[in-house]
Amino acid sequence: MTRHPLTFQVLAQCKTTKAKCSRMTLPHHVVETPVFMPVGTQGSLKGIVPEQLEQLNCQILLGNTYHLGNRPGPDLLESCGGLHNFMGWSRNLLTDSGGFQMVSLLELAEITEEGVKFKSPYDGSECLLTPERSIEIQNAIGADIIMQLDDVVSSTVSGPRVEEAMHRTTRWLDRCLKAHKRPEAQNLFPIVQGGLDPKLRTESAKQLMDRDVAGFAIGGLSGGEGKDQFWRMVHLSTDLLPNDKPRYLMGVGFATDLVVCCALGCDMFDCVFPTRTARFGCALVETGQLNLKLKSFAQDFRPIDENCECSTCRRYTRAYLHTIATVETVACNLITVHNVAYQLKLMRNIRENILKGTFVDFIFNFMDTMYPKKDFPVWATDALRVVNIDLYERGSMHKHQQVDC
Amino acid sequence: MKFAVYLVAESSARLGSLTEFARIPEAVFETPLLLLHTRGASVPHLSYDLLQMVSTGHYMLQMPLVTLVDHTKNVKAFGKGIAEFAGLKIVDIGYHEKNSISPWTRGGRKLIDPQTYNISCIEALKPDMFQAIVDGDTTQSSSAKRVRKSVDVTVKFAGICADLKEKSDGSLSENLPRAFHGPITPIVLLKLVSKGIDILDGTFPWLVAERGSALVFPNSLSKENAPVTETLPSVKAPAVVATDQKVTKLADDNSNKEAVDRVYEINLKDKIYFSDTRPLLEGCSCYSCRKYSRNYVHHLTATGELQGPILIMMHNFHHYINSFKSIQQAIKDNE
Numbered sequence: 001m002t003r004h005p006l007t008f009q010v011l012a013q014c015k016t017t018k019a020k021c022s023r024m025t026l027p028h029h030v031v032e033t034p035v036f037m038p039v040g041t042q043g044s045l046k047g048i049v050p051e052q053l054e055q056l057n058c059q060i061l062l063g064n065t066y067h068l069g070n071r072p073g074p075d076l077l078e079s080c081g082g083l084h085n086f087m088g089w090s091r092n093l094l095t096d097s098g099g100f101q102m103v104s105l106l107e108l109a110e111i112t113e114e115g116v117k118f119k120s121p122y123d124g125s126e127c128l129l130t131p132e133r134s135i136e137i138q139n140a141i142g143a144d145i146i147m148q149l150d151d152v153v154s155s156t157v158s159g160p161r162v163e164e165a166m167h168r169t170t171r172w173l174d175r176c177l178k179a180h181k182r183p184e185a186q187n188l189f190p191i192v193q194g195g196l197d198p199k200l201r202t203e204s205a206k207q208l209m210d211r212d213v214a215g216f217a218i219g220g221l222s223g224g225e226g227k228d229q230f231w232r233m234v235h236l237s238t239d240l241l242p243n244d245k246p247r248y249l250m251g252v253g254f255a256t257d258l259v260v261c262c263a264l265g266c267d268m269f270d271c272v273f274p275t276r277t278a279r280f281g282c283a284l285v286e287t288g289q290l291n292l293k294l295k296s297f298a299q300d301f302r303p304i305d306e307n308c309e310c311s312t313c314r315r316y317t318r319a320y321l322h323t324i325a326t327v328e329t330v331a332c333n334l335i336t337v338h339n340v341a342y343q344l345k346l347m348r349n350i351r352e353n354i355l356k357g358t359f360v361d362f363i364f365n366f367m368d369t370m371y372p373k374k375d376f377p378v379w380a381t382d383a384l385r386v387v388n389i390d391l392y393e394r395g396s397m398h399k400h401q402q403v404d405c
Numbered sequence: 406m407k408f409a410v411y412l413v414a415e416s417s418a419r420l421g422s423l424t425e426f427a428r429i430p431e432a433v434f435e436t437p438l439l440l441l442h443t444r445g446a447s448v449p450h451l452s453y454d455l456l457q458m459v460s461t462g463h464y465m466l467q468m469p470l471v472t473l474v475d476h477t478k479n480v481k482a483f484g485k486g487i488a489e490f491a492g493l494k495i496v497d498i499g500y501h502e503k504n505s506i507s508p509w510t511r512g513g514r515k516l517i518d519p520q521t522y523n524i525s526c527i528e529a530l531k532p533d534m535f536q537a538i539v540d541g542d543t544t545q546s547s548s549a550k551r552v553r554k555s556v557d558v559t560v561k562f563a564g565i566c567a568d569l570k571e572k573s574d575g576s577l578s579e580n581l582p583r584a585f586h587g588p589i590t591p592i593v594l595l596k597l598v599s600k601g602i603d604i605l606d607g608t609f610p611w612l613v614a615e616r617g618s619a620l621v622f623p624n625s626l627s628k629e630n631a632p633v634t635e636t637l638p639s640v641k642a643p644a645v646v647a648t649d650q651k652v653t654k655l656a657d658d659n660s661n662k663e664a665v666d667r668v669y670e671i672n673l674k675d676k677i678y679f680s681d682t683r684p685l686l687e688g689c690s691c692y693s694c695r696k697y698s699r700n701y702v703h704h705l706t707a708t709g710e711l712q713g714p715i716l717i718m719m720h721n722f723h724h725y726i727n728s729f730k731s732i733q734q735a736i737k738d739n740e
Contacts (some may be wrong), residue, residue, distance in 0.1 A: 042704075042705075042708045042710055043701075043704065043705075043710075044705060044710050044711075045710040045712075046710060046711050047711035047712060047715065048712070049455065049692075049712065049715065049716075051458070052454065067708075071704060071707060071708055072679070072700070072704045076679065076680055076700065078700075079680070080682070080700070084431045086700075086704075087701065088697060090697050122513070136579075164415075178717055224489055265488055292631075298476075298479045299479050299482045299483070301483055310516060311452075311453075311454050312452075315453055315492040316492040317483075317490070317492075319483065319490070320446070320490055320491055320492060321478045323446070323479070324445045324446075324447065327445060328444055328449065329449070329450050329714065329715075330445075330447040330448075330449070330452050331453065332711055333450075333452045333455070333711070333715070334452050337452075351512055393663060402507075
């Protein structure tokens with residue numbers, strides 16, 4: 001059994017739900033989980049500098065292998081000593097495999113046993129991304145956690161293709177593990193597939209758990225599937241995956257989704273949503289989103305959130321942001337800072353409440369604030385019910401005592 | 406507001422200070438003074454936090470009315486002036502200028518006459534200094550008649566604005582500072598200062614940043630800081646010359662020699678910087694140069710990342726601000 005450059009210590013386990021608060025150490029920095037990872041696609045979080053992220057106590061960022069592998073490319077990154085040095089970020093990085101972007105961004109991506117065949121968007125030449133090549137690029141980038149190249153199938157697809165992809169993902173994991181040249185510095189995570197089929201998903205998890213890895217990702221679930229199937233697959237996956245290794249649910253970032261999936265036992269999340277919506281002038285608040293371009297904010301002299309302590313809210317008003325949103329790039333910086341602060345604060349609240357044993361009450365308060373008319377999404381209600389929380393009859397299922405760990 | 410000149414050099418360059426602003430009485434601004442250009446009341450690409458990383462201390466900001474006129478109604482409702490509205494309170498002061506009587510804004514053409522300017526704009530925005538609106542709609546190729554008319558109109562507007570201001574809050578300053586507008590290249594900057602101009606606008610660093618370029622001209626008198634000696638790619642001088650349109654009267658023979666050698670900037674979009682591990686400018690102490698190399702900034706500009714303009718702007722302003730400090734020192738030392 002290899003010694004992985006990752007330790008994972010569970011600090012507190014919620015007695016009602018499957019949520020837990022843990023402490024993960026990685027080569028560059030510690031990470032408190034559950035954690036939300038902002039996405040810095042091309043080696044920078046759009047419009048903000050690393051110091052601002054440190055001030056917000058962001059501990060880990062995501063970078064995209066597909067983009068970075070093209071520009072600036074693995075050779076330059078390797079010569080600079082990796083992406084950390086290149087972008088001036090001294091805390092943790094996680095890179096995805098490049099597979100997802102390839103399939104979603106490129107028109108003619110063809111998947112074979114060898115790898116993903118596609119036409120380069122830059123010069124039209126035929127390229128092939130193999131598990132070996134993906135790992136080679138990720139080794140050059142140097143992130144603390146790297147992802148296997150998986151056979152990504154849209155969750156709206158059904159039939160034999162899903163089973164084929166599931167088995168291939170396992171075979172590609174083995175190729176990735178073999179090609180990985182820096183296991184002492186970078187943790188390779190496999191990705192559980194199987195689409196929306198419980199049998200296939202179970203099989204996938206079992207196969208991946210046979211390999212010696214430091215953590216697991218749950219994939220194939222942030223596409224067009226209905227939320228009802230989404231949560232069931234998450235719940236199934238977390239039931240199968242070990243509790244003493246981090247579980248990374250890919251592509252999830254809406255506040256409600258984060259809260260529910262923490263209750264379902266996930267530890268790590270990433271999503272472009274908060275940073276992308278900031279660029280469109282939308283700020284995240286406890287009740288949803290504020291579209292600051294709307295004229296109704298023209299004379300609203302409050303900060304985005306009166307209780308938020310980020311640098312944007314301490315100094316700028318909604319009215320001023322209204323004048324510059326999507327007009328001046330400063331607006332992007334200001335709203336992005338706030339949205340990242342919002343996401344990180346949400347996760348901090350989740351962790352603190354799990355530690356104190358008050359996570360159930362936190363969930364009630366959160367849902368009441370987000371859905372003041374009590375029109376809770378059906379899927380969320382169903383999902384919480386299986387982890388012993390009934391949003392409509394509070395106190396009825398919440399039988400367990402709060403006990404300190 | 407008071408303006409006092411306390412040193413005049415042989416060349417007629419002057420050192421002075423602007424003090425006693427009603428809103429921030431303890432602030433002192435040394436001239437020659439650089440106005441930081443803003444759009445929508447913020448320095449382009451730089452929020453307050455990022456601006457603090459360029460250099461701390463007081464800034465005077467130039468706020469072109471054309472980027473604000475759509476919002477004066479809201480600022481008026483705010484009641485505390487444009488500086489606070491834009492999150493710039495305490496250390497920053499605003500100054501307005503306009504260079505046309507009918508500015509083009511995002512919402513289309515707007516007609517501004519002195520009455521409107523004073524009442525709706527100035528009183529709503531509450532700048533610490535403002536410039537009377539001018540008819541600045543002339544270029545090198547304008548006819549003499551047009552130029553004469555623009556001067557007449559400008560003088561008339563200035564008179565009207567001054568009257569309105571006096572009516573609202575008393576007298577104008579006696580000892581008047583001289584301001585010059587328009588983006589100014591470093592050579593022009595030196596010429597203007599030596600003619601006795603006190604206030605100059607900082608659009609140039611921004612324009613350079615907008616085309617993805619970092620300023621690299623020597624900005625101090627230190628003997629070690631030799632002129633740029635690396636082989637730079639041939640800079641398209643016309644882009645720089647185009648901003649000199651307002652300098653017709655000040656052009657002189659000396660500029661020819663410099664025009665050929667003059668290289669103010671490097672364009673980070675150029676592929677030659679792909680693997681260049683040097684900072685934007687060797688020896689520069691700004692955030693961008695201390696932390697990053699040309700290859701990273703090149704990557705950001707090549708991929709269109711917003712952090713590119715941010716880093717370049719931080720460098721350009723830092724560099725330009727330092728050149729003003731050097732100029733002030735040079736006048737003091739009579740060089």
